Amino acid sequence: MTNIKTVCHRDCPDTCFIDVEVKDDKIVSVKGSTANPVTQGFLCPRGRGDPARVYSKDRVLYPHIRLRNNNGDQFKRVSWKEAISFIANKLQETIQTHGEESVLLLDYAGNQGFLASHYPRRLWNALGATKTDYALCSASGHKGIGLHYGLAYGVQPEALLDMEVIIFWGNNAKVSSSHMWTLSHQARKDKGTTIVSIDPRNSETSQAADMWVSPRPGSDVALTYGIARYLIENNHIDTDFIEKSTIGFRQYKEEVLSWTPERLENTTGVSWVDIVKLGSIYANAKHGTFMIGLGLQKSFHGAEAARAVSLLPALLGFNRGFHYSDSRGREIDLDYLNGSRLTTKNINIVHHVSVGSELVSGKFKFVFVYGCNPAVTLPNLKDVRAGFSKNDVFTVVHDTHWTETAYLADVILPASTYLEKDDLNFSDHHLYTRISNKTIEPLGESKDEVSLMQSLAEELGLEEEWLFEDSWQVLDKTLGSSFQNGTLDDLREGKELKLKLKPMNEYQTSSGKIEFYSSEAEELGFNPLPEQLPTINDEGWFVLLNSSIPNYTHSQFIDVYGPIPQIVWINPKDAKRLNIKNNDKVMLFNNQGKVTINAVVTSNTISGVLWSPRPLTGIEGNPLNILTDGTPQVIGSGPRFNSAKVKMKSAK
Numbered sequence: 001m002t003n004i005k006t007v008c009h010r011d012c013p014d015t016c017f018i019d020v021e022v023k024d025d026k027i028v029s030v031k032g033s034t035a036n037p038v039t040q041g042f043l044c045p046r047g048r049g050d051p052a053r054v055y056s057k058d059r060v061l062y063p064h065i066r067l068r069n070n071n072g073d074q075f076k077r078v079s080w081k082e083a084i085s086f087i088a089n090k091l092q093e094t095i096q097t098h099g100e101e102s103v104l105l106l107d108y109a110g111n112q113g114f115l116a117s118h119y120p121r122r123l124w125n126a127l128g129a130t131k132t133d134y135a136l137c138s139a140s141g142h143k144g145i146g147l148h149y150g151l152a153y154g155v156q157p158e159a160l161l162d163m164e165v166i167i168f169w170g171n172n173a174k175v176s177s178s179h180m181w182t183l184s185h186q187a188r189k190d191k192g193t194t195i196v197s198i199d200p201r202n203s204e205t206s207q208a209a210d211m212w213v214s215p216r217p218g219s220d221v222a223l224t225y226g227i228a229r230y231l232i233e234n235n236h237i238d239t240d241f242i243e244k245s246t247i248g249f250r251q252y253k254e255e256v257l258s259w260t261p262e263r264l265e266n267t268t269g270v271s272w273v274d275i276v277k278l279g280s281i282y283a284n285a286k287h288g289t290f291m292i293g294l295g296l297q298k299s300f301h302g303a304e305a306a307r308a309v310s311l312l313p314a315l316l317g318f319n320r321g322f323h324y325s326d327s328r329g330r331e332i333d334l335d336y337l338n339g340s341r342l343t344t345k346n347i348n349i350v351h352h353v354s355v356g357s358e359l360v361s362g363k364f365k366f367v368f369v370y371g372c373n374p375a376v377t378l379p380n381l382k383d384v385r386a387g388f389s390k391n392d393v394f395t396v397v398h399d400t401h402w403t404e405t406a407y408l409a410d411v412i413l414p415a416s417t418y419l420e421k422d423d424l425n426f427s428d429h430h431l432y433t434r435i436s437n438k439t440i441e442p443l444g445e446s447k448d449e450v451s452l453m454q455s456l457a458e459e460l461g462l463e464e465e466w467l468f469e470d471s472w473q474v475l476d477k478t479l480g481s482s483f484q485n486g487t488l489d490d491l492r493e494g495k496e497l498k499l500k501l502k503p504m505n506e507y508q509t510s511s512g513k514i515e516f517y518s519s520e521a522e523e524l525g526f527n528p529l530p531e532q533l534p535t536i537n538d539e540g541w542f543v544l545l546n547s548s549i550p551n552y553t554h555s556q557f558i559d560v561y562g563p564i565p566q567i568v569w570i571n572p573k574d575a576k577r578l579n580i581k582n583n584d585k586v587m588l589f590n591n592q593g594k595v596t597i598n599a600v601v602t603s604n605t606i607s608g609v610l611w612s613p614r615p616l617t618g619i620e621g622n623p624l625n626i627l628t629d630g631t632p633q634v635i636g637s638g639p640r641f642n643s644a645k646v647k648m649k650s651a652k
């Protein structure tokens with residue numbers, strides 16, 4: 001038996017250290033490593049389920065091409081040589097006939113590794129292919145918070161242990177980031193920390209918190225103004241800090257005071273009494289933090305909510321007293337890694353959330369997909385699927401598993417999983433890092449992303465040397481000054497290192513201060529102050545929230561844990577009005593489509609708000625995302641998943 005050290009590469013902020021036991025090139029067990037003080041030696045059900053996913057019956061093990069014939073399409077196994085030459089010919093033909101911008105690279109964080117995810121983009125940058133703005137997940141929050149702070153990094157996980165108050169805001173950490181939750185829970189046990197969850201539904205985190213506050217979806221900016229009102233009126237603010245480290249407080253205060261208790265209650269649905277309680281819990285903490293969720297910013301005006309929450313700590317004199325994601329507070333030369341700094345081509349960029357309508361418009365003739373399952377996870381899914389199904393769109397999918405997108409492709413290429421290749425992957429939350437070692441040989445004929453991109457580059461006859469640069473040399477240049485206590489070579493020798501993080505009291509704004517009144521927002525034509533825009537409040541319509549549950553990473557792990565539960569939560573008052581009982585089959589619908597699922601009547605969600613696990617597929621086979629909208633947010637171009645407007649009726 002050999003023990004091999006690696007790191008989890010899933011699209012998850014925790015990035016656990018994992019120890020893998022291997023015998024005869026087979027994974028025998030995985031367990032969390034205690035070498036990482038944040039991930040603390042335990043894995044979530046996805047980490048624990050990874051060996052089953054590696055050996056799943058749904059693995060893609062060989063290259064396949066689609067055969068179109070009268071009896072319906074079939075997939076034929078081919079050799080790598082055949083597949084690569086087929087793809088290269090098609091790519092050359094497409095570029096000659098339609099231009100390089102008619103090629104779309106559609107990739108995401110199915111494997112977050114630098115080599116599996118970023119380095120292969122070099123090929124597409126060299127070709128001049130169109131890419132997305134990668135704004136499907138966290139970009140709007142980054143932009144929103146960035147308007148006031150420059151970059152959105154903040155409180156470190158270990159600091160949670162010293163907090164007196166931890167406020168999860170649109171963040172279901174107990175499920176989505178279980179190690180952050182565990183540290184918070186430990187702080188409560190050790191020093192009586194108060195935990196609050198602000199979420200329209202009683203999420204797992206809300207249920208385990210000391211206080212659950214349930215604003216209407218999208219009313220969070222107002223709620224922050226309510227808390228600020230309490231803090232200002234009761235002289236809890238740190239005037240020295242505000243004077244020294246911020247600008248624009250006068251305009252901010254003016255806006256805050258326009259939010260009377262009555263206006264606050266009408267907008268948020270939260271009573272002034274509860275707002276005062278929340279404000280006083282926060283005001284009395286010597287150390288307190290907001291945990292700003294990604295769920296909070298995936299709505300119509302999600303960026304507004306994230307920026308509004310991020311300003312509250314500045315009132316009390318906390319430097320960056322929030323946590324969102326630290327990914328942009330590091331020193332990593334991503335533009336070198338992905339080649340966007342090396343190419344001479346002008347790269348066309350489309351909105352990630354609008355890929356459906358872009359595909360349908362006929363702009364793209366060749367799509368290369370890796371590390372994502374867009375036929376399930378993108379909004380406006382009807383268009384996404386129609387786009388992939390067009391006869392004049394040639395699609396290549398490189399994935400570890402037969403996904404819904406793979407079944408729509410012309411060529412399917414087998415990818416090795418993160419347990420079958422060497423790489424490096426940093427957490428969005430903590431600074432601890434070690435090499436991700438390959439634990440077993442790739443199954444079947446599966447290949448890693450770097451060797452695939454280099455085979456394609458070779459077949460295409462490309463001569464740019466930077467396409468063939470040795471992976472570890474590339475990483476050395478990318479990460480030259482990333483570590484506090486060593487180098488990439490040390491990591492490769494098996495050491496565990498810590499990353500550098502930019503200073504907490506440095507603000508990358510034009511004034512160099514925290515800008516309550518954002519000069520960048522003003523320049524870009526956004527409101528310089530966080531703005532409470534109208535919430536969805538239309539008679540007869542519900543807001544459908546959707547977020548993850550423990551066993552699944554987006555569309556992954558259905559092969560291990562079975563289908564994502566086909567359920568929707570509805571408040572008893574709404575259920576009564578619609579004459580819907582617990583377990584009834586119901587149809588959710590809007591002008592984009594319908595999805596049939598089972599109702600769960602529960603006071604765990606407020607009236608007017610539904611919740612479903614994402615990204616489920618309904619009883620009739622329709623996926624949840626046919627109901628969501630592919631229009632980008634104004635700030636940061638992010639998604640609006642949590643602003644899906646639907647009606648419900650009985651489907652008995």
Ligand SMILES: Nc1nc2c(c(=O)[nH]1)N[C@H]1C(S)=C(S)[C@@H](COP(=O)(O)OP(=O)(O)OC[C@H]3O[C@@H](n4cnc5c(=O)[nH]c(N)nc54)[C@H](O)[C@@H]3O)O[C@H]1N2
Binds near residue numbers: 110398400415554
């Ligand atoms: N309704 C709704 N939809 C949402 C969201 C929501 O809140 N609501 N959230 C959105 C968010 S936040 C995100 S991040 C996206 C995620 O969207 P996706 O990135 O599409 O999510 P996954 O389904 O995890 O797809 C990842 C794919 O990568 C593959 N993969 C895993 N490892 C490797 C590897 O090493 N190599 C290769 N080549 N492939 C690999 C997996 O098999 C899987 O098919 O979904 C978005 N979709």
Ligand SMILES: Nc1nc2c(c(=O)[nH]1)N[C@H]1C(S)=C(S)[C@@H](COP(=O)(O)OP(=O)(O)OC[C@H]3O[C@@H](n4cnc5c(=O)[nH]c(N)nc54)[C@H](O)[C@@H]3O)O[C@H]1N2
Binds near residue numbers: 170171220551552554
């Ligand atoms: N198990 C599991 N964990 C995951 C993932 C996974 O697929 N599975 N995916 C990872 C990824 S890519 C991401 S992006 C993160 C996301 O993880 P989180 O940041 O926790 O975000 P979500 O789980 O999308 O939503 C969190 C909460 O926001 C609430 N919410 C929705 N709209 C609003 C609103 O307007 N106001 C307020 N106050 N709350 C609102 C929802 O009800 C939900 O309970 O999870 C990561 N962790």
Ligand code: SF4
Binds near residue numbers: 009014
């Ligand atoms: S998915 Fe996240 S919590 Fe689960 S094992 Fe991987 S890094 Fe850890």
Ligand SMILES: [Mo]
Binds near residue numbers: 011136138294
């Ligand atoms: Mo995400």
